[in-house]
Amino acid sequence: xxxxxxxxxxxxxxxxxxxxxxxxxxRVWAAWTQPKHLKKWFTPAPWKxxxxxxxxxxxxxxxxxxxxxxxxxFPNTGCILEVVxxxxxxxxxxxxxxxxxxxxxxxxxxxxxxxxxxALQRKGRGTRYTATAIHKNPDDAQxxxxxxxHDGWGKxxxxxxALMKKK
Amino acid sequence: xxxxxxxxxxxxxxxxxxxxxxxxxxRVWAAWTQPKHLKKWFTPAPWKxxxxxxxxxxxxxxxxxxxxxxxxxFPNTGCILEVVxxxxxxxxxxxxxxxxxxxxxxxxxxxxxxxxxxALQRKGRGTRYTATAIHKNPDDAQxxxxxxxHDGWGKxxxxxxALMKKK
Numbered sequence: 001x002x003x004x005x006x007x008x009x010x011x012x013x014x015x016x017x018x019x020x021x022x023x024x025x026x027r028v029w030a031a032w033t034q035p036k037h038l039k040k041w042f043t044p045a046p047w048k049x050x051x052x053x054x055x056x057x058x059x060x061x062x063x064x065x066x067x068x069x070x071x072x073x074f075p076n077t078g079c080i081l082e083v084v085x086x087x088x089x090x091x092x093x094x095x096x097x098x099x100x101x102x103x104x105x106x107x108x109x110x111x112x113x114x115x116x117x118x119a120l121q122r123k124g125r126g127t128r129y130t131a132t133a134i135h136k137n138p139d140d141a142q143x144x145x146x147x148x149x150h151d152g153w154g155k156x157x158x159x160x161x162a163l164m165k166k167k
Numbered sequence: 168x169x170x171x172x173x174x175x176x177x178x179x180x181x182x183x184x185x186x187x188x189x190x191x192x193x194r195v196w197a198a199w200t201q202p203k204h205l206k207k208w209f210t211p212a213p214w215k216x217x218x219x220x221x222x223x224x225x226x227x228x229x230x231x232x233x234x235x236x237x238x239x240x241f242p243n244t245g246c247i248l249e250v251v252x253x254x255x256x257x258x259x260x261x262x263x264x265x266x267x268x269x270x271x272x273x274x275x276x277x278x279x280x281x282x283x284x285x286a287l288q289r290k291g292r293g294t295r296y297t298a299t300a301i302h303k304n305p306d307d308a309q310x311x312x313x314x315x316x317h318d319g320w321g322k323x324x325x326x327x328x329a330l331m332k333k334k
Contacts, residue, residue, distance in 0.1 A: 008265065058225070058249055059257075081248060081266055082225055090226075094261050094268040098175065099248055099282040101261035101303040115266040136268040 013141050015133045017153045025120040025127040027164040029086045032118055038064065041163045044155035056083055061097035077102075081115070089118045094136075112144050129157065180308050182300045182316045186324060192287040192294040194331040196253045199285055205231065208330045211322035223250055228264035244269075248282070256285045261303075279311050296324065 009016060021028065031037045035052035042049040043066050050073070051065035062078040079095035082088055092115035096102050102113070114133045121128040131153055135141040176183060188195065198204040202219035209216040210233050217240070218232035229245040246262035249255055259282035263269050269280070282301040287294050298320055302308040 013267070090266060092262065092266060092268065095259065095282070096303075098301065099257060099259060099284070100180070100301050101259065101280045101282060103303045113268045115262070115268060117266070134265065134267050136263075136270045 009132065012138045013135050015135075015141060015144055015149045017129075017131045017150060017157070019129050019154075019157060020123050020126050021129050021157065021161050022126045023161055023164050024125065025086050025122060028120050028127050028129060028160065029089075031160045031164050032089055037160075037163065041159035042156055043067075044152050044159070054080075055097065056080065058082060059097065059099055062091040087120055089116075091116055112140055112147070114140065114144065131157075176299065179305045180302050182302075182308060182311055184296075184298045184317060184320045184324070186296050186321075187290050187293050188296050188324065188328050189293045190328055190331050191292065192253050192289060195287055195294050195296060195327065196256075198327045198331050199256055204327075204330065208326035209323055210234075211319050211326070221247075222264065223247065225250065226264065226266050229258040254287055256283075258283055279307055279314070281307065281311065298324075 031041060033054050033056055035054055038052040038054070039049050042052065042064060046069040048067045049064050050067045051063070053061055053063040055061040058081060060080040062080050064076050066074040066076070068074070076093060077096055078091045078093040079097050079099060080089070080091045081095075082090035092113075093111075094102055094113050094115065112135070114135050117130075117132040117134065119130040119132075121130075133141075133144055133149060135144065198208060200221050200223055202221055205219040205221070206216045209219065209231060213236040215234045216231050217234045218230070220228055220230040222228040225248060227247040229247050231243050233241040233243070235241070243260060244263060245258045245260040246264050246266060247256070247258045248262075249257035259280075260278075261269055261280050261282065280303060284297075284299040284301065286297040286299075288297075289295075300308075300311055300316060302311065
C-alpha cells in the first residue's frame with residue numbers, strides 16, 4: 001500500500017487542533033483505537049460515549065454512540081480510511097464501512113459530514129497531537145467551529161491524557 | 168497498512184461486472200492506472216475520455232473528463248482509497264482528493280455517488296476482472312443500472328482488452 005502525502009490544510013474548510021501531550025504516541029494510539037479506552041475519554045463530560053467499535057483496517061467500521069446528559073443517544077457510523085500504527089488514523093462519516101457512500105438524508109440536520117485525520121509525531125518523551133476535521137464547504141466548517149470543535153476536542157484530549165497516564 | 172477484507176456484495180445496493188479477460192493482470196492494472204491508457208478505453212464509443220489524472224495513492228486524485236458525441240463535457244473528480252498493485256484499486260466520488268467530503272449539491276442531478284472496486288485475480292494466463300459499484304441506496308443502484316452500467320462498463324472493458332492486446 002502506497003503511503004499518503006501529508007495533508008494540505010485549507011483554513012476556510014478545515015479545523016485543526018494541535019497540542020503536545022505528555023504521553024508516548026503508542027499510548028495515544030491505543031486510546032484512539034481501542035473501544036474500551038474510547039468509551040472513557042472520547043466525549044467531553046457530562047456527555048458520554050456509551051458504545052464504541054473500531055475495525056482497524058481501511059474500509060473498517062468506526063462507530064460510537066454518544067449520550068447527552070439528558071440520556072438522548074446519538075449514533076455515529078463511519079469508515080476507516082488509513083491505519084498507520086502509532087502515526088496516523090483517518091476516518092470519515094461520508095462513507096459507511098466497506099466504503100459505501102453514506103446517505104446524507106439519513107443523518108439528522110445537526111449531523112456534520114467530515115473526515116478526521118489524527119496524526120501523532122514523537123516530540124521528546126511526549127507526542128505532537130494533530131487532529132484535523134476536513135469539511136466539504138465553509139458553512140460546515142463554521143458550523144463545526146460554533147458547535148465547539150476546539151473546546152470539545154481539546155477537553156476530550158485532556159480526558160485522554162488523564163486516562164492514559166494512569167495506566 | 169492493514170489489508171482490507173474482501174467486500175461483501177449487497178445485491179440491492181451494488182452492481183457487479185465479472186469477466187475473465189485474456190490479458191495478464193499487470194496489463195489490466197496499467198490500463199486502469201495510467202492516464203494515457205485510460206483516455207483510450209475508459210468511455211464506450213462514441214463517448215470519449217478527453218482528460219484523465221491518476222495520483223496513485225490513498226487520498227490521491229482520480230479524475231476524468233468525459234465528452235459526449237455532441238461535444239458536451241462531464242468532469243468527474245474522485246478520491247483513491249486503496250492501491251494494491253495488480254490486485255485492487257478502490258476509488259470513490261463521495262470524497263474529493265485528500266479525503267474531503269464531496270458537495271453533493273455541486274453535482275448535477277444526473278451525477279451518481281458511488282465507490283468503485285476493481286479487483287484482479289490471476290486466472291490461467293488471463294485475469295478474472297471484477298468491477299463493483301457500491302451505492303448508498305437501492306434507488307441509486309437502479310438508476311446506475313438503467314444508465315447502462317453493465318453494458319457501458321462491459322463495452323469499456325472490451326475497449327481495454329483490444330487496446331492492451333496491441334501493446
